[in-house]
Amino acid sequence: MENSLLLFSLLLLLLVPSSAQMPGFVSLDCGGEEFFSDELGLDWTPDELRYGEATSIEVLNETRKQYTSLRHFPADSRKYCYTMNVTSRTRYLLRATFLYEMRELIFLATSPTVSVCLSNATTGQPFISTLELRQFNGSVYFTAYEEHFYLSVSARINFGADSEAPVRYPDDPFDRIWSSDSIKKAITL
Ligand SMILES: *[C@@H]1O[C@H](CO)[C@@H](O)[C@H](O)[C@H]1NC(C)=O
Ligand SMILES: *[C@@H]1O[C@H](CO)[C@@H](O)[C@H](O)[C@H]1NC(C)=O
Numbered sequence: 001m002e003n004s005l006l007l008f009s010l011l012l013l014l015l016v017p018s019s020a021q022m023p024g025f026v027s028l029d030c031g032g033e034e035f036f037s038d039e040l041g042l043d044w045t046p047d048e049l050r051y052g053e054a055t056s057i058e059v060l061n062e063t064r065k066q067y068t069s070l071r072h073f074p075a076d077s078r079k080y081c082y083t084m085n086v087t088s089r090t091r092y093l094l095r096a097t098f099l100y101e102m103r104e105l106i107f108l109a110t111s112p113t114v115s116v117c118l119s120n121a122t123t124g125q126p127f128i129s130t131l132e133l134r135q136f137n138g139s140v141y142f143t144a145y146e147e148h149f150y151l152s153v154s155a156r157i158n159f160g161a162d163s164e165a166p167v168r169y170p171d172d173p174f175d176r177i178w179s180s181d182s183i184k185k186a187i188t189l
């Protein structure tokens with residue numbers, strides 16, 4: 001009896017390593033070629049988009065694999081979109097990075113998919129490094145206006161931080177990124 005229980009839990013361990021990932025987390029490595037887990041334990045997936053062009057790049061002091069590739073698109077008048085599955089009526093953090101710059105917002109999914117599109121409105125050839133979705137639970141970030149507006153971030157500061165390293169997943173279960181207050185000083189409002 002004990003042996004078969006042990007065998008059962010061993011089998012379970014063998015069968016479910018990938019579901020250790022937080023539910024509702026999607027991490028796309030744009031222009032990437034392989035699946036991998038980063039040092040935080042987040043699972044990255046190559047974007048496998050049919051359009052645009054994947055490129056490997058070298059950035060000084062950047063060793064994180066997801067930033068060693070990007071995807072760029074023609075500087076034409078078209079929009080190039082990533083469409084991702086979401087759970088309708090659920091709130092998500094959406095974070096896109098463009099090498100040196102991060103943009104993020106929090107929105108309520110109102111349909112089963114969300115599209116993120118790039119175009120060269122002002123800056124020429126559009127490119128993207130990563131695209132991340134982090135699902136919230138319960139009523140976190142509920143607002144009365146969420147059907148029509150998204151939330152943007154002013155600042156997210158970890159006061160009293162003991163190092164310059166940001167706090168994020170797994171310390172923050174939703175992988176929000178809290179900058180150390182030794183780098184990011186409080187804003188005077
Ligand atoms: C890159 O890392 C080296 C060695 O740690 C350091 O001396 C240098 O200042 C860093 N450069 C940048 C741009 O951060
Ligand atoms: C796209 O970029 C090119 C070159 O920068 C520019 O000439 C063109 O007007 C842009 N297209 C749009 C739709 O903004």
Ligand SMILES: *[C@@H]1O[C@H](CO)[C@@H](O)[C@H](O)[C@H]1NC(C)=O
Nearest residue numbers: 026045083084085086112113
């Ligand atoms: C998204 O959902 C569609 C329809 O349920 C499914 O066919 C597709 O495989 C899903 N894509 C991903 C990346 O999970």
Ligand SMILES: *[C@@H]1O[C@H](CO)[C@@H](O)[C@H](O)[C@H]1NC(C)=O
Nearest residue numbers: 022136137138139172173174
């Ligand atoms: C929401 O997720 C957090 C972190 O995973 C968990 O601690 C909490 O119990 C969850 N709350 C609900 C209402 O599911």
